[in-house]
Amino acid sequence: MSDNLLNLNDPLSITEIEPDDLLNLLRDRPFIAEDEQGSLLYEPAVPPSHDEVHPMDDQLLDASVSGNSSKMKHLVLHDPEVLLGTTSQGSTCLHMSSILGHHKFSMAVLALNESLLSKVNLYGETPLIVAMKSGHISLASTLLEIYNEKKLSEMILNSDINGDTALHHAIRHGHEDLALKLINSEPKLSQKVNNYNESPVYIAVMRGFDEVFKQLWEIDHSSHKGPYGDNVLHAAVRNANISIIIAIMRSRPELAKEKNKSGHTPIKYAVDRNQTSVIREMLQHDRSLGYLVNSNKEGNPLLVSAASRGHIDVAREILEHCPDAPYINRAGLTILHQAVLEGHIEFVEFILQNSQLDKLINMRDSCEKTALHYAVKNCNPKIVRALLDHQDIDVRIYDSEGTPAFWELIDAKDSSKSLNWNEVFMLMSKADEKATPFYDQVARKKIIVKSKQEIKSLTAIYTKNTSLVAILIASITFAAAFTLPGGYSNDSETKGLPVLVRKAAFKAFLISDTLAMCSSLAVAFICILTRWEDLKFLLYYISFTKKLMWFAYMATTVAFATGLYTVVEPCIRWLAILICILSIGLPFLTYLLTLKLYYRFNLAHMASLLDVV
Template sequence: MYMHLTPSVPRAKVGREVFQENKTRLESGTGRPRIGPDRPRALDRAAPELGWAVPTPNNLTETPLIVAVKTLKSGHASMAGTLLQEYTKPSLGDAILHTDVNGDTALHHAIRHGHKNLAQKLITARHELSQIVNKYNESPMYIAVMRGFDEVFEQLWNIDHSSHKGPFDDNALHAAVRNANIGIISTIMKDRPELARERNKSGHTPIQYAVNRNQSAVISVILECDQSLGYLVNSNQEDNPLLFSAASRGNVDVAREILMHCPDAPCCNKAGSTILHQAVIEGHVKFVEFILANDQLAKLINIRDSEHYTALHHAVKNCNPAIVRALLAHKEIDVRVYDRQGRPAFWQLTEAMDSAKSLNWNEVFMLMSKADPQATAFYLRQVAMKKITVKSMKEIKSLTARYTNNTSLVAILIATITFAAAFTLPGGYSNDKGIEGLPVMRKKPTFKAFLISDTLAMCSSLAVAFLCILARWEDLKFLLYYRSLTKNLMWFALMTTTVAFATGLYTVVAPQSQWLAILICTLSVCLPFLTYLLGEWPMLKLLYRLGSAFKSNLLNMI
């Protein structure tokens, strides 16, 4: 398999065993010579003296130089360097340009495996290596940029006609943008700005990559070299401009950078959708606020798309109260623009009736009712309530089972606790003659308060538990009544249980530590109110935001 250039010399002096073992491995087709810690120098001596540098490849079409580069490790650099010296001899011709089965040269492998110094030596040895592209359409320059090897890139860049190709029709600038390598991007834009207009198989230019990755610094460098790139559109069916892509991802910094260099950059695609439509559809509140704060872009607020939807139509349809609130706050908003079916934005809520019990749906409903008082809000509310009622009737059995299971579990737990507390009285029982078995603290007012509150808690919780037995009728009105009654009883049971706990501890602790007893009572009594506040917090925030426009009719339905 291997040609000899020089006469053989005594094998014992050059590490015959090492050489023969590795040569056998190469000729067997593995292409992976085993090089131990003590073997590189022997192989270095063996290779040139035996002439084992001739480019006759193995069955993977790998020459010894390629194999050496692929297996190169720390401390083995001299082996590849020795082979490289042999490959640069005039007698070997173009052997250094040989490729393996994947079309990779030794330079491809050197860059891919991180051997920067060796890669630079290979480039210096033969400039033609910079032009060879493997079967995956990867050039050495593309790999160098992807690995972030600036020195290797500079050396390749300074060679005339060096290839910059990459897979899927990417080029070196695509790779530089992927890595946000400002230095390489600046060099390419200065010397070969035409690469910025090349599209890959997805139709993306390098600046499109930067937009998708929210790389505002990269966009700034590219547009400073060529502002016209800010007006490019994707080569897809809808011809989306760069700002459209930024809106899809909510990249405010990118949009701001594009508009800084290109104030009149396109804001609409071929289908008529604007960047405001897209930001609303994707739910990017910050981007919507950015558009509305820009006097030039705010003109998009009432523009209709192919379905005659404005941005407000989409915001209402998606039940996004934050965006609806931002749009309604703009002075130029028109809430009475009709879509293709002749419906204003308010009526897009009918498309989201399945969410009619959600806070978002109700907040949007209340916001639109306030913004457009003349709309048929009452009728829309009736439609929503009817749909909720019909849906609840279909699920009445599961709803009944869910409510009864949850309430009965909590009710039985409270009843058990309060029943046990009645027989483990605070202070215990007296052993004195004549009053044996009577509570020690029986004369204290707080003890009497403990008994009363404990009794009320047990009775109310037991009542809830037994009401669960009655909640078996598949009737919506009964279920609503049952839920309201049990909810009130459970709150009463919780409050009286905490009062019983507080008064019981006060009776025992107060004689020794008055301040501690008061603290315990305060914390215990505050618990029900704190629980209610936390449970109702989302509703309270909604009430605070909407003020007089707040209506809880639908939220109180099943």
Template sequence: MAAGTMSGEATMDRRLLAAAASGDAASMKQLALDPGVLLGTTPPGNTCLHVSCILEHEEFCRSILTLDQSPALVSAVNKDGETPLLAAVTRGHVSVASILLRYCRDQQLSQVILKQDKRGFNALHHAIRRGHTMLALELIEAEPALSKAVNKNDESPMFIAAMRNITDVCEKLLEIPYSAHSGTCGLNALHAAVRNGNAVIAKRIMELRPWLVRQQNENKFTPMHLAVSEKRIDVLKVLLEHDSSLGYLISPRLLCVAAIVGDVGVARELLKHCPDAPYCDPKGSTCLHIAVLCGHMEYVKFILGSQQLGQLVNMQNSRGETALHLAAKFKKVEMLSALRHRQDMDITVLNSAGKSANWELLHATNPAKPLISMADDISSPPEPSGGLPVHQETL
């Protein structure tokens, strides 16, 4: 017989616990002749149905569902906020979960199917996270409203499916107009699809929820910025083909993001759809400045050979520095050579401190000596009449 606990709950009969743990359905049915014995719980709040689900005793579960107490047992919640259905799905016991799901559907126990545990996960969250695609689709079919729930991390089933790259589930969720698409840290399902380079999911989201492409995460990155920074050219192409104006997103400038990661393919795709895409950050640094600072030689060569971006060679940042100033200051020898060979490069430009690129090169190496061999990469301008040699500029 069940005894009372201090909280007033019935403690599970030891014989019932042994039957549930071993999957002994016959013993359970004998014990069930005593009214209420099946409703006893263990200290964590588990009923005999919870225990059998946790241990994946399929026949034991089937037997319980034929008894009068089954609705109460199926609806019972343990101290983790789990129904037996949630307990089965969380542990990846697909066959047991399917049995319970069909029972709940047939008995119209929608609230049991929709139940969220103490962390906010429902059965669909758990099925997707564990990669059980068929069970997830079965859950969606049985109770589409599962798609609306978000857990305590703001993760929707669609976001988790996109993060796991489960295309079938994502597409099914997108067919539900009210399904949630949010994710942790301000991300959404499109961010997740971009991160994985899943052009199929990205295309479907752009067709059905195009506004997601302009949503920023907590770091102010949209899916477009993520596509560029993660070098996802195939996904970037999908986004731009749907809406070419996305290439003009203001902050951070996409060509500047591409310069940080040094991806020429991404830059080409951007310029293909947006030939006059923004190329300066708010402080006046161009994507050429950034590429030089980050040491991306191929990106620098790409800009120097670009019809759209060739004018950047003499542009100055907020400190009056050209890309040549930065190459000299940080001793980027190969870049100095590439920049010098531009016929339209103006090596006489002075920064806000009145220093030329030659001066920067001198003092970046050894200010006590004349220009060393690296200076050969920059042609010295003629000395002004009556002026000081270039390496002694004091303006």
């Protein structure tokens, strides 16, 4: 074969040719003819136009997917423009090899056609962005070096359809070293903001890349924007990164007062997250931040936000730097109102113990309600007791409807069956003794009316449970009567009689067992009468069955104790006595627990009201 001929049917001969030599061969040698062995002679050809769109050859697609450089070079010899072919998504063979990380193949393609560096697919992605998104850092780093060598700054700055640059992707995917290389290569990347309003520095702070933040922050006019109106300081506060917060506060302090779409400033984020150290650092740089108020409809100052979440340390830090910080929102709710509404007893106590906040004790909101009104309405005895213990509390303050705090309890009749309601009632009764008889009468009337309306539901569950327990006790005691402790005698003279019939403990067993069975059967029978929907009868029914059930319960434990005593005493006397003490003492323990509730609420004179509720 002459020097001017090249065998295109021999792939091995093609792979031996360097890409540059191959291009020179294709461009410089004229086409003459094809010989019998399939050899071709080339003539000078016009360089192909890269603006034309060609579908990618299937064989080239296979080669780019598999990384077969030899096959790619063979295809180029047949058609120099084959490398310009694209898939239906606009991807070139360089895009495809970048997706799969074929480093050698990509370099071979670029050696043949450098224009592919500037090609973007339908998603606006350059090969550099594709390699970055696919996680092929080595290939992406090499491509970046080539972009720099060719001075393709515009392609490094290129953004995809989401507005993300290669730097966005590098930071988001955690490639910190490559992100630093991109920043050094093209500092203008720091000004790029994607379609979601995310700047590179915002993403870097959210990911916790301090070094990337420092490099970007040193660039003049670098963007600090974030999504939803946030800025980079919002992100730093989210992560509680003190060093970054200090850097931002020193160089761009105005960011501390910027509000997002919800009207939240960065320090508001710190308050919500109970980040005391962050708040301290920000207030040390600018005390005026403690006076900021949210621009949303609630208009909550920082202290009110802290109260709503019960963050005592945050409130203490704000008051230390800003003693006259705003403490009331647009609805007139003070931090004391807010803490009471949220049920934060510790925060309420913090306010009550702080002399500079004494003015809040009797302060009213837009409905002219005090914190005590809301505490009573929520039936929170701990908060009510804490408020009533304060020397400046006024329990007779009326709201806009002319009702004092005590009346909130009367309106909360849905909670009247709870222990909290009864405890709050007694606390308010002590605080306002002169008005107690009137409120007692009104409460009793309203509760009775409500009870009449719900008479069936008030007794259905009680009757079901009571009758079930009564039948169970009756069954146990009935069975115990025929399985006597000690068994029956087999002697001819006393055959069939209980062996322990003459023992006092055995006689006590028989008596207590009988009483337990009879009283439980009586309760079961009385439960049948609950079909009478008379409130007064049902009140007496519940009271009477409770006492009778307690008696059956006590008799059952006595029967259990005496029955075991007769069997165990002859062998182990001390164990028999211990069993009796534990068993017989159990009913009295339950009685003591009931007495504890009465003493806790001081309800000796309110027993009738308790029976109603």
